[in-house]
Amino acid sequence: MWGGRFRTSPDAVMEDINASVDFDRHLFRQDIAASQAHAAMLAKQGIITADDARKIAHGLDTILSEIESGKFKFKRALEDIHMNVESRLAELIGLAAGRLHTARSRNDQVATDFRLWIKATIDAVDVALAAYQRALAEKALEHAATVMPGFTHLQPAQPVTFGHHLLAYVEMAARDRGRFADARKRANFCPLGAAALAGTAFPIDRDATAKTLGFEAPMANSLDAVSDRDFVLEALAAAGITAVHLSRFAEEIVVWCSPLVGLISLSDRFTSGSSIMPQKRNPDAAELVRAKTGRIIGALEALLIVMKGLPLAYQKDMQEDKEGAMDAFSALLLSIAAMTGMVRDMTPDVARMRQAAGAGYSTATDLADWLVRTHNMPFREAHHVTGRIVAKAAAENVSLDRLPLAAMQAIEKRITNDVFTVLSAEDSAKSRASYGGTAPKNVRRQANRWLKALEKGR
Numbered sequence: 090m091w092g093g094r095f096r097t098s099p100d101a102v103m104e105d106i107n108a109s110v111d112f113d114r115h116l117f118r119q120d121i122a123a124s125q126a127h128a129a130m131l132a133k134q135g136i137i138t139a140d141d142a143r144k145i146a147h148g149l150d151t152i153l154s155e156i157e158s159g160k161f162k163f164k165r166a167l168e169d170i171h172m173n174v175e176s177r178l179a180e181l182i183g184l185a186a187g188r189l190h191t192a193r194s195r196n197d198q199v200a201t202d203f204r205l206w207i208k209a210t211i212d213a214v215d216v217a218l219a220a221y222q223r224a225l226a227e228k229a230l231e232h233a234a235t236v237m238p239g240f241t242h243l244q245p246a247q248p249v250t251f252g253h254h255l256l257a258y259v260e261m262a263a264r265d266r267g268r269f270a271d272a273r274k275r276a277n278f279c280p281l282g283a284a285a286l287a288g289t290a291f292p293i294d295r296d297a298t299a300k301t302l303g304f305e306a307p308m309a310n311s312l313d314a315v316s317d318r319d320f321v322l323e324a325l326a327a328a329g330i331t332a333v334h335l336s337r338f339a340e341e342i343v344v345w346c347s348p349l350v351g352l353i354s355l356s357d358r359f360t361s362g363s364s365i366m367p368q369k370r371n372p373d374a375a376e377l378v379r380a381k382t383g384r385i386i387g388a389l390e391a392l393l394i395v396m397k398g399l400p401l402a403y404q405k406d407m408q409e410d411k412e413g414a415m416d417a418f419s420a421l422l423l424s425i426a427a428m429t430g431m432v433r434d435m436t437p438d439v440a441r442m443r444q445a446a447g448a449g450y451s452t453a454t455d456l457a458d459w460l461v462r463t464h465n466m467p468f469r470e471a472h473h474v475t476g477r478i479v480a481k482a483a484a485e486n487v488s489l490d491r492l493p494l495a496a497m498q499a500i501e502k503r504i505t506n507d508v509f510t511v512l513s514a515e516d517s518a519k520s521r522a523s524y525g526g527t528a529p530k531n532v533r534r535q536a537n538r539w540l541k542a543l544e545k546g547r
């Protein structure tokens with residue numbers, strides 16, 4: 090392509106380090122769409138003839154179907170997707186192909202292609218996260234009243250409902266979707282026509298190409314247009330936070346599945362066996378979701394480091410933006426799909442959950458609250474009295490709701506039989522009906538609200 094200036098071909102190592110077509114070939118749809126928009130605009134502006142534009146459009150259509158059907162031969166010697174397409178176009182339509190690159194550069198081309206790719210990928214992530222939310226909300230509705238232990242410090246703290254726990258992840262996914270939507274808004278401006286870095290002397294119509302490609306508007310500064318990758322960084326930051334959320338749930342699945350805990354089980358469809366220990370059923374998918382967070386966050390960090398200190402405008406360093414991002418997003422989409430599958434697949438052991446919910450004196454706060462409510466005791470005093478009752482129950486090795494009334498009255502004589510209405514795990518969960526609390530009626534309301542919103546595509 091630059092034979093005018095160059096005499097010999099590149100060293101093999103030069104080709105190896107320079108070629109990007111092995112990964113930027115995934116931009117072929119975006120690259121061809123951008124070329125189509127550019128050629129049509131050039132013709133409309135009288136920069137190329139209508140006849141050449143027709144040949145270019147037809148040639149690009151052919152190339153698109155060649156790539157889609159796997160017939161296209163990508164050549165590393167041609168460096169990247171842009172040169173591979175242009176070179177094939179020359180084979181197909183001859184001289185007219187050489188007019189396509191008028192008033193543009195690979196610098197604005199690649200920035201345009203990758204913005205289009207990031208937008209499409211964000212859309213795919215949004216659909217996947219909505220499906221994940223739906224699976225969670227459906228399960229939450231089904232288990233609105235299933236009590237389980239709620240944890241702080243991974244110690245049983247207070248009873249919660251399984252549905253409430255699942256809905257926590259629906260909320261997180263909603264904010265994840267919001268972050269992606271925000272990133273998409275800022276990615277939605279078109280670099281095409283910035284050319285190499287300074288714009289062009291040709292009378293191009295950047296509004297037209299931006300509009301054809303579905304962007305809100307052209308980017309206002311040509312140097313900025315070709316040299317920033319913040320749109321990738323923002324998408325990766327949103328991906329990293331999403332992956333962190335998924336990893337926390339994945340970790341809970343791993344813990345809950347352990348026979349030592351036994352709160353849920355996964356079926357054959359989402360577990361694997363051991364090659365040596367016949368009894369094993371391992372939650373590999375959850376472990377891998379937990380692990381994939383590493384490469385997703387790694388891609389963000391790698392690109393932040395690539396971009397740090399880069400002077401304007403385009404630098405070849407920026408070619409390193411694609412591999413990590415593409416890998417991160419395929420890992421993220423796979424992780425969301427796996428989590429959605431596991432949510433649908435998991436079966437809570439309702440009896441074990443209930444038993445564990447009541448263990449560890451998890452309703453001690455309910456007893457203290459009862460003392461405050463019924464006898465107007467200051468909470469600090471109630472906390473102290475309850476602590477002594479818990480110690481007594483522990484010494485007798487019984488749960489709070491099994492400790493005889495007389496034993497409680499020996500510590501606080503104003504306690505009556507009425508206290509037993511707040512000491513079971515179910516009663517405890519049911520009583521927490523404050524907004525955002527775990528009560529089954531709240532969970533039902535929130536799950537239904539989510540299901541309705543998701544139905545409407547939100």
Ligand code: ARG
Pocket residue numbers: 109113169195196199403405407408409
């Ligand atoms: N493959 C390049 C990239 O991804 C395309 C832009 C090349 N521009 C250049 N001036 N060499 O960044």
